[in-house]
Amino acid sequence: MSAQRVLVAMSGGVDSSVAAALLREQGYDVVGIAMRLAPEPSSPVSKRRGTCCSHDDFEDARRVAELMDFPFYVVDLRAEFASRVVDNFVSEYLRGRTPNPCVMCNREIKFDRLWYRARAIGADLVATGHYARIECDRDHDGDRYRLLRAADASKDQSYFLFNLGQTELARTLFPLGAMTKAEVRARARALGLANADKPESQEICFVPDGDYASFVERLARPAEIRTGRVVDLNGRTLATHGGVHRFTVGQRRGLGVAAGEPLYVREIRTAAGEVVVAPRGRLFARGLEAAHVRLVDPSFAADADAPIEVKIRYRHPSLRATLTMRSADRAEVRFTSEGPAVTPGQACVFYRGDEVVGGGFIERAIEA
Amino acid sequence: MPIYLDHNAGAPLRTEARAAIASLLDEPGGNPASVHRAGQRARRALERARAEVAELIGAAPRQITFTSGGSESNNLAIFGATANARGRRVVSSAIEHSSILAPLNELDARGFEIIRIAPDRDGRIAPASVVAALDENTALLTLALANAEVGTIQDLAPLRSHAVRVGAMFHIDAAQAVGRIPVDVESLGCDLMTLSGHKLGAPAGIGVLYVRDAARIAPTILGGPQENALRAGTPNLLGAVAFGAAAHAAAALMAEESARIAGLAARLLMNLSAAIPGLSLNGPLTGRLSNTLNLTFPGVLGESMLIALDLEGVQLSMGSACAAGAVEPSHVLIAMGRSVAEARSSLRISLGWSTSAEEIDAAISIIAPVWRRVAEAEPARDGAEIAR
Numbered sequence: 061m062s063a064q065r066v067l068v069a070m071s072g073g074v075d076s077s078v079a080a081a082l083l084r085e086q087g088y089d090v091v092g093i094a095m096r097l098a099p100e101p102s103s104p105v106s107k108r109r110g111t112c113c114s115h116d117d118f119e120d121a122r123r124v125a126e127l128m129d130f131p132f133y134v135v136d137l138r139a140e141f142a143s144r145v146v147d148n149f150v151s152e153y154l155r156g157r158t159p160n161p162c163v164m165c166n167r168e169i170k171f172d173r174l175w176y177r178a179r180a181i182g183a184d185l186v187a188t189g190h191y192a193r194i195e196c197d198r199d200h201d202g203d204r205y206r207l208l209r210a211a212d213a214s215k216d217q218s219y220f221l222f223n224l225g226q227t228e229l230a231r232t233l234f235p236l237g238a239m240t241k242a243e244v245r246a247r248a249r250a251l252g253l254a255n256a257d258k259p260e261s262q263e264i265c266f267v268p269d270g271d272y273a274s275f276v277e278r279l280a281r282p283a284e285i286r287t288g289r290v291v292d293l294n295g296r297t298l299a300t301h302g303g304v305h306r307f308t309v310g311q312r313r314g315l316g317v318a319a320g321e322p323l324y325v326r327e328i329r330t331a332a333g334e335v336v337v338a339p340r341g342r343l344f345a346r347g348l349e350a351a352h353v354r355l356v357d358p359s360f361a362a363d364a365d366a367p368i369e370v371k372i373r374y375r376h377p378s379l380r381a382t383l384t385m386r387s388a389d390r391a392e393v394r395f396t397s398e399g400p401a402v403t404p405g406q407a408c409v410f411y412r413g414d415e416v417v418g419g420g421f422i423e424r425a426i427e428a
Numbered sequence: 429m430p431i432y433l434d435h436n437a438g439a440p441l442r443t444e445a446r447a448a449i450a451s452l453l454d455e456p457g458g459n460p461a462s463v464h465r466a467g468q469r470a471r472r473a474l475e476r477a478r479a480e481v482a483e484l485i486g487a488a489p490r491q492i493t494f495t496s497g498g499s500e501s502n503n504l505a506i507f508g509a510t511a512n513a514r515g516r517r518v519v520s521s522a523i524e525h526s527s528i529l530a531p532l533n534e535l536d537a538r539g540f541e542i543i544r545i546a547p548d549r550d551g552r553i554a555p556a557s558v559v560a561a562l563d564e565n566t567a568l569l570t571l572a573l574a575n576a577e578v579g580t581i582q583d584l585a586p587l588r589s590h591a592v593r594v595g596a597m598f599h600i601d602a603a604q605a606v607g608r609i610p611v612d613v614e615s616l617g618c619d620l621m622t623l624s625g626h627k628l629g630a631p632a633g634i635g636v637l638y639v640r641d642a643a644r645i646a647p648t649i650l651g652g653p654q655e656n657a658l659r660a661g662t663p664n665l666l667g668a669v670a671f672g673a674a675a676h677a678a679a680a681l682m683a684e685e686s687a688r689i690a691g692l693a694a695r696l697l698m699n700l701s702a703a704i705p706g707l708s709l710n711g712p713l714t715g716r717l718s719n720t721l722n723l724t725f726p727g728v729l730g731e732s733m734l735i736a737l738d739l740e741g742v743q744l745s746m747g748s749a750c751a752a753g754a755v756e757p758s759h760v761l762i763a764m765g766r767s768v769a770e771a772r773s774s775l776r777i778s779l780g781w782s783t784s785a786e787e788i789d790a791a792i793s794i795i796a797p798v799w800r801r802v803a804e805a806e807p808a809r810d811g812a813e814i815a816r
Contacts, residue, residue, distance in 0.1 A: 091739065135731055176805055177806070179801075180732035180733075180736055180802040181735050182736060
C-alpha cells in the first residue's frame with residue numbers, strides 16, 4: 061500500500077518546515093508547496109532582473125525539501141489572492157473597518173484554493189504549520205471533527221482558523237498543534253534545518269512596510285477615499301482627516317488632535333466621513349453583533365445565551381460571554397462583564413474551553 | 429526512471445559528448461593559448477571541435493566563436509552588431525527568447541527603435557512584414573529560426589537580400605533548430621547565428637556565435653585576444669569538445685533521428701487527442717520542429733498538470749520557468765493570439781535523441797488519466813483562469 065499523499069503549504073519559515081519534516085518522518089508522501097501570493101514589487105530594475113527568481117524564503121523551503129528528500133514546487137496563486145484577500149482588505153479599510161487578511165487567506169486560499177491544487181496532484185490532505193489541534197470523535201453517526209487551541213497557549217493560532225468546517229477539518233493536518241514553539245525550534249535544529257532560528261514574521265505579508273494606509277490608497281480609486289472630520293462625542297470638530305481607512309477603533313496615536321486627556325477612536329461613521337474619538341473610559345462595549353458566522357460543527361445548537369468565551373482580536377485574552385444565533389450566519393455576543401473596544405471587521409471567535417465553536421466578523425458594537 | 433520530455437529546455441548529454449569530455453579529463457590542464465605541449469594539445473582539441481560545429485551549419489571554422497551559451501551569443505550578436513552601427517532601428521519579433529527580448533528592451537532604453545513583429549496564430553512571422561519594417565536606418569534584423577515553445581519554423585532565407593539592400597546585419601537565433609533540421613548559413617544568408625550546446629546534447633555552459641565577418645561586430649567581453657578577439661577569456665575546452673562531438677553526432681544521425689522522433693511525436697499527439705476531448709496543438713501541423721508539441725489541455729491549469737505529471741514521472745514544461753519555480757503565461761502563446769487562460773492551460777512536450785518508443789507509450793498512459801484527475805479536481809471558479 062502506498063503512503064497517503066499530503067500537500068504541505070511551506071512558507072520557508074521554521075513552523076511549516078518542521079511540519080513537513082514531521083509528516084515525512086511519519087511516513088506520509090509529502091509534497092511541499094510554496095504559494096506565490098503577493099504581487100511582485102514593480103520597480104523597473106527588479107523587473108528587468110527578474111525578482112521572481114530571488115525569493116529567499118522559497119529557497120529556504122526548497123532546502124528543507126532537499127534535506128528531507130521530498131518534492132517541492134511553487135504555485136502561483138497571485139490572481140486568487142488578489143481577488144479574494146487583497147481586494148477585501150482594501151474595501152474593508154475603505155468602509156472604515158479593520159480587516160484581518162490572515163483569516164481571509166486561510167478561508168479563501170490555504171484551505172480552499174490550495175485544496176483544489178492538492179486534489180489535482182493526487183493529495184488527500186493539506187497540512188500547514190499552524191499552531192492548533194484537530195481531534196476527531198468517532199461514533200455511530202460518523203466522524204465529528206473538533207478544532208482546538210494549540211497546546212502552546214502563547215502560540216495558539218486557532219483564532220485564524222475558525223472558518224474551517226467539518227469538510228475542511230477532515231482533510232487538514234496541523235502537525236505542530238501539540239508542540240511548543242521551543243520544541244519546534246529544537247526539532248528544526250535537530251533535523252539540521254537552516255531556518256531553525258529564523259525570526260517570526262509579524263507584518264501582513266503583502267504590506268511588508270506595515271503602512272496599510274498607503275497600501276490602501278495605492279489600490280483605491282480616488283472617489284473611494286472617504287475624507288472628513290475627527291469629532292468628539294458631542295459632534296464637535298477636532299480636526300480633519302485624509303480618509304477613514306487611516307483609522308481603526310481603539311487607536312490612540314496619529315489622530316491629529318491635541319487634547320488634555322488621551323483620546324481614542326471610538327467609532328468610524330464611514331458614510332459621514334466622521335471619526336469619533338473619546339477618552340478611554342467611553343470606549344467600552346457590552347457586546348457585539350457578528351456577521352458571516354460559521355460554526356465548526358453545524359449541529360452545535362446555540363441556544364439563546366449559550367455561555368462561551370470570545371476572542372475579539374488575536375492578541376486579546378478570551379472574554380466570558382453569551383452567544384445567541386440570530387439567523388443562520390448572524391450572531392449576538394454579550395460580554396458577561398463590560399468588554400473593551402470592539403473593532404468592526406475583525407474576527408470574533410467563539411470558544412468553549414479549548415474548543416473553537418465557531419466565529420464570524422464583527423459587524424458593530426453593542427453599547428447597552 | 430522518469431520520462432524526460434523537455435529537450436527544448438535542455439537535452440541529456442549525448443554519449444559522444446560524454447566520451448569527448450572523458451578523453452580530456454585526465455589531461456594535465458592546458459590552456460589553448462599556452463606555448464607548451466599541453467597547451468598545444470588543448471588547442472588541437474578546441475580547433476577540432478570548432479571544425480565539427482562549423483561543419484554542422486556549413487560555416488568555416490574561423491567563423492565559429494565559442495561562448496558560454498545561447499544567451500551570451502544572443503547578447504553578443506545584438507550588442508555587438510549595434511555598438512558601432514549608424515542605424516538606430518532593430519527589427520525582430522514578439523516571440524523571441526528572453527535573451528533576445530531583454531537586450532532589445534535595453535537597446536530600447538538607450539534610444540533604439542525596436543520593431544517587434546507579431547506572428548500569426550501558428551507562430552509564423554510573415555516575411556512581407558519583416559521586409560516592410562526594414563529601412564535604411566535598420567542596424568540589425570534578428571529572428572529565431574525555430575521557436576522554442578511551439579516549434580514554428582520561420583521562412584528566413586528570402587530575407588537576406590532585403591537585409592543587404594538596407595545595410596542591416598542579419599542575425600538568426602538557431603538554438604532550437606540546429607541539430608533537428610538542416611541548417612546552412614550560406615543558404616540562409618545570415619551574418620550571425622546563435623547555437624546552444626545543451627539543446628543538442630552537449631552540457632549547458634557552452635554556446636556558439638557564428639560570425640560571417642568579425643570586423644562587423646564589437647566584442648562585449650573584453651580581455652585577451654581569444655576567439656578571434658570577439659570573446660575574451662580562456663575557452664571552455666570541455667564544453668567545446670562536447671559541443672563538437674554532439675554536433676558531429678547530430679549531423680551524422682539527423683535524418684534517421686528526426687524521422688524517428690517525428691514518428692514518436694505524431695503517435696503521442698494522436699493518442700492524446702483521442703483521449704482528451706478538446707486538446708489543441710499550438711503551432712502549425714507542418715513547418716514545425718517535429719519534436720515539439722505545445723498543447724492546450726482543456727479545463728486545467730498547466731501548472732497543476734506540470735506538478736501532477738512530475739509526481740507521476742513525466743517531465744515537461746510550461747512557458748518559461750524561472751528559478752523560483754513559478755511559471756508565467758507564455759509570451760509566445762499570448763503573441764500568437766491565445767488568451768491568458770489558454771496560455772495557462774498549455775504545456776510543452778519536447779522529445780529528443782534519448783526519447784524511446786517505450787517512453788512515449790508510458791507517457792500516453794500517464795498523461796491522459798492525470799489530465800482527467802486534474803480537470804475534475806480543479807473547477808474554474810475564479811473567472812476565466814483556465815481554458816475551457
